Amino acid sequence: MKLHTKALFGAALLSIALSAQAEEHLKSLNKAYIDASISPKTDFYHHVVKGWQDSHPLSPEHARYGSFNILNDSSNNRVQRIVMGLSATNPARGTVAQKVSTLYEQGMDSVRRNALGAQPIKPILDKIQNTRPEEMEDLFLLMHREYGSPFLGAGPMEDMANSNQYAMYVSAGNLGLGDRDYYLKSDKRNKEVLEAYKKLIVAQMMNAGFARKDAQRICKNVIKYETLLADSTWTREESRNVPAMYNPRSFAELKTLYPNMPWDRFFIETMNIQSPDQVIVTELNTVKQGNDLYARLSDREKKDLYLWEVVSGASPYLSDSFSDAAFEFNKVMSGVAQQRPRWKRALGATESKLGEAIGQLYVEQYFPESSKRYMENLVKNLRVALGKHIINLPWMSDKTKLQAMNKLNSFTVKIGYPDVWKDYSTMDIDPEASYYDNMHAASLWQQAEQLAKWGKPVDKTEWGMTPQTINAYYNPMANEIVFPAGILQAPFFDPEASDAENYGGIGVVIGHEMTHGFDDQGCQFDAQGNMANWWTPEDAEAFQNKTQGLVAQFDEVEVLPGLHANGQYTLGENIADQGGLNVAYTAFLDSQLAKGVDINSEAALIDGLTPEQVFYMNYANLWAQNIREAEIRSLTTGDVHSLGENRVNVSLRNLAPFFRAFDIKEGDKMFRPEAERIIIW
DSSP, rough: OOOOOOOOOOGSOOOOOOOOOSSOOOOOOOOOGGGGOOOOTOHHHHHHHHHEEEEOOOOOTEEEHHHHHHHHHHHHHHHHHHHHHHTTTTOOTHHHHHHHHHHHHHHHOOHHHHHHHTGGGGHHHHHHHOOOOOHHHHHHHHHIIIOSSSSSSEEEEETEEEEEEEEEEEEEEETTTSSSSHHOOOSSHHHHHHHHHHHHHHHHHHHHTTTTTHHHHHHHHHHHHHHHHHSSSTTTGGGGTGHHHHHHHHEEHHHHOOOOOOOOOOOHHSSOOOOEEEESSOOOHHHHHHHHHHHOOHHHHHHHHHHHHHHHHHHGGGHHHHHHHHHHHHHHHOOOOOOHHHHHHHHHHHHHHHHHHHHHHHHHHHOOEEEEEEHHHHHHHHHHHHHHHHHHHHSSHHHHHHHHHHHHTOOOEEEEOOSSSOOOTTTOOOOEEEEEEEHHHHHHHHHHHHHTTTTBBBOTTTOOSSSSOOOEEEEETEEEEEEEESSSSSTTTTTOOOOOHHHHIIHHHHHHHHHHHTTTTTGGTTTTTTTTTSSSSHHHEEEEHHHHHHEEEEEEEEEEEEEEEEETTTTTHHHHHHHHHHHHHHHHHHHHHHOOTTTTTTOOOOOBHHHHHHHHHHHHHHHHHEOOHHHHHHHHOOSSOHHHHHHHHHHHOHHHHHHHHTTTTSSSTOOGGGGGGOOOO
């Protein structure tokens, strides 16, 4: 039983950080990596990062590799040392140390997992196979209670119209490939991915003990179902329409709209709650399609869907044959040539279940209070700077500016780690049980924790990321910006670096997350985190016109021959990138003025570069990476973030201070005429 919220505020994340190779300490800005043969007036991104790219060729393990990856690897190594240290203490049963070390050790124990094979999931596979026709509804409820979300998803989440309370959401079922285009568009790339997915299903079902003929039948039925569901699923662009996701319906209306589902039993038996008076349906047509398919599909087809749901969910925790098959599929999706090391997979799985427990130890060892204080001051400066930008906007009326300032001043700021740590005392991890059984039990514990929120006030202290995560986010329904301890390292933040580097790094990150409160989705939520219109019609129209100009700038970029960036899908991140740059630059200038620093003086130079140049160069440095063609295609299809090169070159071409810093003039490739520049915040 899950609520699928992939369409809800996916843009709130700054980036998706992947695993990395060897541990490396990053400097904020390393002049050795600057390529003087590439003019900053022609290609600023490669002028700054080409040397880094040449020094960091992609290893077979990686589809992309960049600054985020190096920091993530540093975090992984730190976390591994923490986990190994816990194991060395021979912790007592029931302690957090025992739970963490047991999961990690079982993830590393390939001998035991290979000996067990698919045995841990055989009982549920047999149950599905042996279910009689009159028991099919019971089986559907069991699947939602323990194994997945066939046909639809449901669960409590903050009410978008009243963020202090939880609402019950009903949403679309999952697509195995995530995006509808893989099923519905027949170009070469989509065909390649769909064929790889079919091979994956057949291979995994055979790993689970099914004969090839049966595995092929299961594959056919899964693809049939997911293609039909995809036909009703929103496009990537449609998924950014927040109001369209909010469709309140009474329980009686829910049963009338979707009469094939056993709704009363669904809530009582999968969530242990009484049927809610009201639900919020996120995707009306797709939920209808799930409802219709539930009635149309034969028992055999349903069983095959359930079998695949169990096997696909369990595969990371079974024998190597399962992970090897998944890797073959990943090679097609991302272009990687080598599977991630086992220790990284085991560590990631452990963190997914006990992340805050590990994070508490991480903070004690690796996050000094001085870093938190520095961040608090930066956030204060960035808030003031964004306020200046709002007050001086030429396209916004005073009435809307007042509401925007109210929202800005109401931001909750979370830095480093939670004030209240998660309590894992009731989670049971049994050293004698299989790895799969323990991971399944931990998942059920997490699900129960989520369902226990129903009927209670929203806990505003809760974090959506662990402290060791190399990332940051804005949560519109809490009107909060959150910066985990993990990201507070170079090149984002370095206590030994210049203000120009830190404002061009973590300062832009702060400004980025603040601006998410005013991007195309965040702007639809008020100071209390409620979906509400605080715009005059004229201001809303002006904002829309400006955003469409930004969409067009990214749409025109050809990321690969015949493949263009998707400016509408990445709009929220592109607004936040540009806003972050603008606001951080203003905050940097203000900070230097307050210190009495003349940034135009020779004394202010940093290794021969002006502070403004260093500011923009360290921003480009954040997005240094190498990336495979297959990964470019995959990210352009499914990621709300623009590619790193475009986050630099396209965004900067709107900023007059950037042009001045590098003497970029008409005729230079990086130049954009003033009439064509888009400045939103």
